[in-house]
Amino acid sequence: MSAIEVGLKVILMFFILVSIHEWGHFYFAKRAGILVREFAIGFGPKIFSYKKGETRYTLRLLPIGGFVRMAGEDPEIVQVNPGQTIAIKLNKQNEVSSLFLDQLDRRSNVILGVVEHIDLERTLQVSLDVDGERVTYPVDREAMMVTKGVETQIAPYDRQFGSKTVGKRAIAIVMGPVMNFLLAIVLFLIVVIMSGVFTNVKLDSVLAGKAGEKAGLQKGDIIISIDNQPIGSDREKLVTTIQSSAGKPMTWVIDRAGNPLTLQVTPETEAGSGKLGVVISGDRRSASFSEVITGTYEQVVGTTIGIVTGLQKLVMLQFKLDDLGGPVRTAQVSAQFAQMGITVFLSWMATLSLYLGIFNLLPIPALDGSRLLFMGLEALRGKPIDPNRESMVHFVGFALLMLLMVAVTYNDILRLIKG
Numbered sequence: 423m424s425a426i427e428v429g430l431k432v433i434l435m436f437f438i439l440v441s442i443h444e445w446g447h448f449y450f451a452k453r454a455g456i457l458v459r460e461f462a463i464g465f466g467p468k469i470f471s472y473k474k475g476e477t478r479y480t481l482r483l484l485p486i487g488g489f490v491r492m493a494g495e496d497p498e499i500v501q502v503n504p505g506q507t508i509a510i511k512l513n514k515q516n517e518v519s520s521l522f523l524d525q526l527d528r529r530s531n532v533i534l535g536v537v538e539h540i541d542l543e544r545t546l547q548v549s550l551d552v553d554g555e556r557v558t559y560p561v562d563r564e565a566m567m568v569t570k571g572v573e574t575q576i577a578p579y580d581r582q583f584g585s586k587t588v589g590k591r592a593i594a595i596v597m598g599p600v601m602n603f604l605l606a607i608v609l610f611l612i613v614v615i616m617s618g619v620f621t622n623v624k625l626d627s628v629l630a631g632k633a634g635e636k637a638g639l640q641k642g643d644i645i646i647s648i649d650n651q652p653i654g655s656d657r658e659k660l661v662t663t664i665q666s667s668a669g670k671p672m673t674w675v676i677d678r679a680g681n682p683l684t685l686q687v688t689p690e691t692e693a694g695s696g697k698l699g700v701v702i703s704g705d706r707r708s709a710s711f712s713e714v715i716t717g718t719y720e721q722v723v724g725t726t727i728g729i730v731t732g733l734q735k736l737v738m739l740q741f742k743l744d745d746l747g748g749p750v751r752t753a754q755v756s757a758q759f760a761q762m763g764i765t766v767f768l769s770w771m772a773t774l775s776l777y778l779g780i781f782n783l784l785p786i787p788a789l790d791g792s793r794l795l796f797m798g799l800e801a802l803r804g805k806p807i808d809p810n811r812e813s814m815v816h817f818v819g820f821a822l823l824m825l826l827m828v829a830v831t832y833n834d835i836l837r838l839i840k841g
Contacts, residue, residue, distance in 0.1 A: 443778060444598065454594055463481050537550060610718045617709075618709050619713050623655060624643065639698070
């Protein structure tokens with residue numbers, strides 16, 4: 423497989439993982455009536471942008487995530503104050519369709535005046551002093567604020583994120599991770615269908631000089647039983663038995679080319695666990711409907727347990743910096759999986775999607791879990807947290823996450839340089 427093909431697969435994978443997450447936020451925000459200003463993949467400077475309807479879709483330089491910018495979440499438009507001179511344009515309904523804040527002498531077919539009163543959120547009215555006469559106009563709900571050549575649609579209060587109930591806001595936030603969970607389930611389902619199910623447990627290879635070779639195991643051996651316990655097609659049972667039997671002799675019954683053999687096998691102790699130095703595979707057949715459902719469930723649950731265990735070690739600081747990986751290392755590992763075949767790559771993609779969903783639900787400032795926590799506190803208190811304080815918490819959290827990202831990326835680059 424060429425480097426270009428591998429690179430395109432990895433880029434497409436990240437694009438799908440981020441897009442499906444942000445689409446969850448986007449779709450349910452729109453369903454709640456929230457004005458979505460931007461749907462972005464990546465962070466940093468824009469490299470591609472186009473606008474459709476109310477939303478601008480952007481592709482940004484740094485492929486380390488994405489965001490959906492909803493009206494009312496952050497300061498969005500330039501404040502218009504009484505005493506300020508502006509120009510307005512009216513539509514056929516005699517409503518203000520555009521408000522111009524600069525380059526007023528270049529505007530045509532506009533009304534020029536000094537602002538006496540303006541409300542672009544609730545009453546949607548603007549009063550101007552035009553040649554000494556006060557005139558008041560209603561403002562179109564989709565009017566545009568124009569300054570420095572940039573158009574920004576106004577957001578009436580009922581189109582803002584904060585105007586919605588806690589339930590609607592929570593759904594718009596939680597559906598990002600939920601979409602990652604659903605994608606992971608679908609991908610694991612496809613993997614099980616494509617891979618089928620094992621009918622036995624077979625040794626794919628036996629490493630030279632390891633305990634397995636010393637015991638007489640060979641490539642192609644089918645494991646029948648260990649200490650009179652049938653193995654069948656349960657690879658997990660075999661792995662668990664080996665790991666828990668470090669230094670303990672076991673009686674293996676194997677099938678070698680149709681002939682039953684009995685061997686005494688003693689796993690070596692390595693890092694506190696039993697090791698044989700064998701690679702396990704098996705013969706497969708097509709999975710039935712019930713086996714597809716069961717296999718998918720086992721994949722999702724097993725992977726989730728592994729991810730949660732890893733995150734627990736992270737929280738308990740049971741790791742070294744070299745154990746962490748950023749975008750560079752993730753891309754490097756993804757490229758390796760991309761060369762191992764479509765089923766392996768899809769399984770890895772499902773794992774990343776599951777990880778992205780779980781990680782985003784952690785109550786870390788700037789992540790979806792933190793925002794849900796604030797909404798939960800609002801529901802308990804009966805009133806929202808001070809928006810300025812909440813914004814500061816998210817800002818500090820985002821800054822710390824970016825700092826950690828820089829640190830692990832630097833470590834990834836050093837690892838690549840050192841080989």
